[in-house]
Amino acid sequence: MKKQENEMFDIEKGFSMAANWWADPMVLGKAPEYMDEILTGEELKFISQPLDYFGYNVYFANNYSADANAPDLGWAGMPRTQMGWAITPEVLYWLPKFLYERYSLPILITENGMSNLDFVMRDGKVHDPQRIDYMYRYLSALHRAMEEGIPVIGYTVWSIMDNFEWAEGCDPRFGLIYVDYRTLERIPKDSFYWYRRVIQNGGLED
Known part of the structure; x- marks a missing residue:
């Protein structure tokens, strides 16, 4: 550098x-x-x-942003979500390690997920392979930290269904369940069924 x-x-x-x-x-x-x-x-x-655990929302590493206080390590065409956020799975390895070493508290990932260009396809389903791949990579990184002794007590995917996102409104779709805002119909996406299997199996399986 x-x-x-x-x-x-x-x-x-x-x-x-x-x-x-x-x-x-x-x-x-x-x-x-x-x-x-x-x-x-x-x-x-x-x-x-006194606190029982350290809860933290995490989506990407800050040094992949345009933050003037840090060197931007991004590159042209790097993978990003629909929100423009860099996809950096390694953040779920390094951040829990840093937080535990600094604060000596069990770690709870209170939010993690991605906005995706989701829509109902011709077969009436919502296919979101990018989200499945995203979650697999991030959860794998988190599991690596756990294998090295970091006490992770939980992981919460954001979010269970598409919702109103702060200043962004209803355009970003973070959910595992698709919401048609005109009719309020709800359609589980492929990622919903995939993550259900992850939970049922007690972890990732190749």
Whole structure:
């Protein structure tokens, strides 16, 4: 990495935009160095309370974004979801490891999934092989972390069905179940049946 990129990217400040600017005070009872003048000792004492686990929503690695605080490691034509988010399965290996090493709490993945260009096809079904491949890769990475001793207590796919997505409205489809917003008809996608087998089998099977 070039010197200029090294100066531009600071692991603490880069990661702060994702987790430790709020998690350090909450879990460790101390503020990152660059927040010392923001939080008082009394506030830190109030914020920091015993926790049973660390829950985190995760979709992609931040250094694959256009964030000016980090070198963009993306490349032309790299795989992305319908939302334009980079597909980086390795984030479900490295992030649980980092969070556990930093906070010593069991890890719960509270959200993970992808928006996809889903529609009802001629056979009346919704085929979403990209989502199945996405979930397989991300779950494989998470399983790798678990095999190395990271205590992962759960994984929640986002989402069970297509829904209203914040400022994006109803266009992004994250669901395992397709929703026709005109009639409210619900059609389980291929990924729904695939993930049901994953749950029934207690994990991934090739």
